[in-house]
Amino acid sequence: MPTHTFKLNGKQISVEAEDNVRLLWVLRDLLGVTGPKYGCALEVCKSCTSHINGKAFNPCSVQVKDIEPADEVTTIEGLPATVGKDLHPMQEAWLKYDVAQCGYCQPGQIMAAVAKVKQARAEGRDITDADLDELRNICRCGTYSRIREAVKAGAEDMGA
Amino acid sequence: MPNTSESPSGAGELAVAPAFAAIACAYARATGTMPTYFPINHGKLSFEPLPVQPSTPQSPTDGLDHTF
Amino acid sequence: MAEHRRSLDRPSDRPADRRGLLGRRKVLGYLIAAPTLAVGVSWLTNESDPRAADAAVPSVPQPADVFDLGDLQNLAAAPTSGLITVQLKSDGTAYFAVPRAEVGQGITTAFAMMVAEELDLPMNKVEIALADARPELLMNQLTGGSNSMRSMYVPVRTAAAIARQRLVETAATHWGVEAGQVTTRKGVLSGPSGRTATYGSLAELAATAKTITVSAELKSPSEFSVLGKPRNRVDAHDIVTGRKQFAMDLNVPGAKPTMVARPPTINGTLRSINNLAALRAMPGITDVVGITHGVAIRGETFGQCIDAIQKVDATWGPGTVDGESDATVLAKLRAAQLPMAAPALPLLTKTIDAEFVFAFASNSPLEPDCAIADVRPDSAEIWSCLKVPIVAQEDIAKQLGLPIDAVKVHVIQGGGSFGRHLFHDVAAEAAEISQKMGKPVKLSWSRTDNFRQGRTHPMSTSRVRVNYLAGNVLTYEQRHTSVETDFGHGLGEMITAFAADIPVGGNLSFAETIFALTQSSPYNFGVTTQLLNEIPLKFNTGSMRNIYSPNVVCAEELVVDQLAAKMGQDPVRFRRNFLKDQRLLAVLNKAAEVGEWGKAMPKGTAQGVGVHSEYRAAVATLVEIDCRPETVNRPVEGEGVTGPRVTKAVIVVDPGFCINPRGLEAQMFGGLQDAIALALTSSLHIKTASRWKAAGTTTSTPGSGTRRWTCRW
Structure with a gap:
């Protein structure tokens, strides 16, 4: 079985898996990293949203062979370390606004929100309602109002 | 609203019915037509449903084309 | 007859019944023989019996006015509520195993608040867990009908109040002072001349060697410092760090990923697997067996189960509604x-x-149905989000040919429910598969399974x-x-x-x-x-x-x-x-005022109102909708349908007594989203040959408006 190596939450790791296995299952079933959730494995619900090289992506729809040794994969578990704190400002905002209900979609929501804010910053602007409309992570509990408030607050605390 | 009792009521399901009704009533007033088939968009599909077999579709492989 | 509608103005809630409003209510319970302080309650002696209350109802109201679904559940819960216990551990934490399921509705937070309030304990010293199936609870282990707060509010507080009182008495005896000289605050007892003791330090001393009946007083609402104040969820930190564990996240030894290839029609059956050897030889696949409604596949990863599903060649029997x-x-x-x-x-x-x-509308939550089963020749263990674990335990025991007490059922927190987890179809199927494979399995239904073969609101x-x-x-x-x-x-x-x-x-x-x-x-x-x-x-x-x-x-x-x-x-x-009803009138008036009812609106947009009372609460909703062509036909990314857009909503709720305003607000937001979905876009389409064609939709993003995402599953 092929061995794949990449950086996961700050550590270089190796894992044996068939080439075509989607990264979500490599993370969850083989590596025991369960923060990214399974909701559809069709790149629709976005529950598994994580970061690759700082950008949001859905590991349910990426074969493990397409991950390069130099690629840095960050899941919700590794998010705080990217800012050298116990909690990322976006996670703090999520707590402040008591966003979660059942919580199933929230790791993906937070990862998507952080990437969306960074994307806006990279374009030299603050996050707008139009940006928030582009977030497509599904929350079946319907926490969207608080999600929007929290993303805006988290964006302020993320600094420039 | 301020508390009207010492006893809590059930709240988890409470908002659905009146909000559903309010939306339907607002739709009727906005369009002049009372909706009678719900959901209002039921007749409109904007996508081709996945085939019924295999019962669980294969996952995509193009995830790296949609990063942001 | 407005003033007599018991669905809102229940006799025991009326201002005329001043006992609770002005003073502390006396309640009864038991000190239970245990190594550390343990308290049990019987609410039969504390709460009005719904049967007795019926005598107060005049006139000819509809049945739900005098005795609603929650009363039925309260009645069913009453004889066994005495088995509900709060335990104080020697580390000073209070432990309460809730005979209910947490699926996002916030009951664990509300129960923690009740215990913290009556026990004078910080919230972080209250540990709330979900109880395994407890057959002795009979019917008092069903989460549904918005009943958890109504049925457990007094019993849980009673247990905590008795525990606090016992600690006070224990400290008083220990220090040789009067109980009235001992106070409690934040998990610490204080007595004369600066003496203090933590709850934990007295947990063993306060224990009793034999079970005895005791009485205590509940705080009156005017004394509340926790109940009625906004509180964040107790599991919020675990959620935002990805640590909260759902069934699929559990690591049960040997329980490998398992999925099922299913027939093309609803409830179709398996006649034969035509390529069993080829399936078993696929990469990562450990087991393939035929089951009643499909081909069960167990492997190293769920992804490889999905791969194998693509290759299944099976002959299917008809379903139950094919025409x-x-x-x-x-x-x-x-x-x-x-x-x-x-x-x-x-x-x-x-x-x-x-x-x-x-x-038809799917009630599927976001978390696909999941259950872990480890079935052995003479025992079985199940892990799943189950709102009625006792019925699951009974049915699964029968299905497996085992005695009920040989089947252990663990209730796991769920990623939403919306009615779905009242049923244990998935746990029963996991048990069937584990028994046939002779191995533990972690079964997940897929998203399409949930919509096509799962439960639907009819x-x-x-x-x-x-x-x-x-x-x-x-x-x-x-x-x-x-x-x-x-x-x-x-x-x-x-x-x-x-x-x-x-x-x-x-x-x-x-x-x-x-x-x-x-x-x-x-x-x-x-x-x-x-x-x-x-x-x-x-x-x-x-x-x-x-x-x-x-x-x-x-x-x-x-x-x-x-x-x-x-x-x-x-x-x-x-x-x-x-x-x-006066309470409905009040919420309607407030909604009309806050929502500026009757204000000028552009053509093609409008306001609408709706009122409702149920579960002894009253609620009014005012919404604004935009049905103008430029909105209805707006472009959206991907495969979403557009259509009318709800642009504003005001919800005014009178919940009787509000335990946690922040949790109540969250439930109102969620209910509104469900309503938008039901009114505009969320449905299942049944096509001839029983194909679930299109399906799940969900709604998103109020505040600036609502966009629907129609998903292609």
Whole structure:
């Protein structure tokens, strides 16, 4: 079985898996990293949203062979370390606004929100309602109002 | 609203019915037509449903084309 | 008769009953023999018995006014509530195992608040867990009907209050002072001359060697410092760090990923697997077995199970509704509608007749159904989100041919429920697979399984006929007709067991009984009847959040607006004139005020209102909708449908006593999102040959408006 190596939450790791296995299952079933959730494995619900090289992506729809040794994969578990704190400002905002209900979609929501804010910053602007409309992570509990408030607050605390 | 009792009521399901009704009533007033088939968009599909077999579709492989 | 509607103004809640409002309420419980302090409560001695309260109800209200679904559940819970215990550990934490399921609704937070309040303990010293299936609880382990707060509010507080009192007495004895000289604050006891002791340090001393009855006093609401104040969820930190564990996240040794290839029609059966050897030889696959409704595949990863599903070559038997479609079901519903029965009316009476159709709608939560099963020759262990774990345990034991006590059922927190987790289909299937494979399995249904083969809120029609004359409504008749809803998850058992206590007559079915216990018109509309009839089609149905009310109330309120128009009245004014209940009137007035009812709106946009009372609460909603062509036909990314857009909503709720305002607000937000989905886009489409064609939709992003995402599963 092929061995794949990449950086996961700050550590270089190796894992044996068939080439075509989607990264979500490599993370969850083989590596025991369960923060990214399974909701559809069709790149629709976005529950598994994580970061690759700082950008949001859905590991349910990426074969493990397409991950390069130099690629840095960050899941919700590794998010705080990217800012050298116990909690990322976006996670703090999520707590402040008591966003979660059942919580199933929230790791993906937070990862998507952080990437969306960074994307806006990279374009030299603050996050707008139009940006928030582009977030497509599904929350079946319907926490969207608080999600929007929290993303805006988290964006302020993320600094420039 | 301020508390009207010492006893809590059930709240988890409470908002659905009146909000559903309010939306339907607002739709009727906005369009002049009372909706009678719900959901209002039921007749409109904007996508081709996945085939019924295999019962669980294969996952995509193009995830790296949609990063942001 | 407005002031007598017990659904809102229950006798024991009335201001006339001043006992609780002015003073502390005395309650009874038990100190239970245990190594550290443990308290149990029996609420039979503390809370009014619904049967006794019935005597206070005058007039001829509808059944739900005098005895609603929650009362039935309270009645069923009463004899066994004494087994509910709060334990104080020697580290100073209070432990309470909730015989309920947490699925996002926030009950663990609310229970922690109750314990913290009465025990004078910080929230972080209260540990709330979900109890395993406990057969001795009989029917007091069903999470549904928005009943958890109503049924557990007094018992849980009682247990905590007794624990606090016992600690005070223990400290007093220990220090040789009067109990009245000992105070409690934040988990610490304080006595004269600066003495202090933590709860934990006295947990063993406070324990009793034999179980004894004791009494204590509950705090009066004016003394509350925790209850009634906004609190964040107790599991929020675990959620935002990805640490909260759902069934699929559990690491049960040997329980490898398992999925099922399923037939093309609803409830189709497996006749044969035609390529078993090839499937078993696929990469990562460990086991393949045929089961009742499919081909079960176990492997190293769920991804490889999905790979194998693509290759399954099987012969399928027919399902249970293969010839049905939206159109055939609707025709059957119309043929089954009960007749109207309005009495003979004067010649000048005018009539409104209307019929509404509600499509099938999935009640699937975001977390796909998941269950872990480890079935051995003489025992079994199950992990799953189950709202009725006792029924699951009984059924699975029977299915496996094991005694009930050989089956251990663990209740895991769920990623949403909305009615879905009342059923244990997935746990039972996991048990079937584990038994056939002889290995532990972690079974996950796929998203498409959830929509195509999972439970659905059934299609229904609601016919309404109103007779009115001058400014009065003489009769209001509503005939709700539905594909049968499966209540075979415990509520049915409650109804059978307590049939004699329920004030609805005759040989009503479970569904008819539940309909009668939940539905009542809030208006003074003269002779009022609301009836249900069901047609026996074997879809996989279940109730969805709020069971019948969304459809019944939507139909009623649309007709109310019609009536208002015919009488030349504004919808809010009309409701003010006809509402029976003061609490409903109050929330309506507040919603109209906050939502600026009647303000000028552009053509193609409008406001709408709806009111509802249930579960002893009253709520009014005012929304604004935008139906202008540029909005309806707006471009959206991907495969979403567009359509009208809800641009604003005001929800005013009178919950009686609000335990956690922040949690209540969250439930209102969630309910609104469900309502938007039901009104605009969320439905299942049944095509001939029983294909679930399109399906799940969800709604998103209020605040700036609402966009629907239609998903292609």
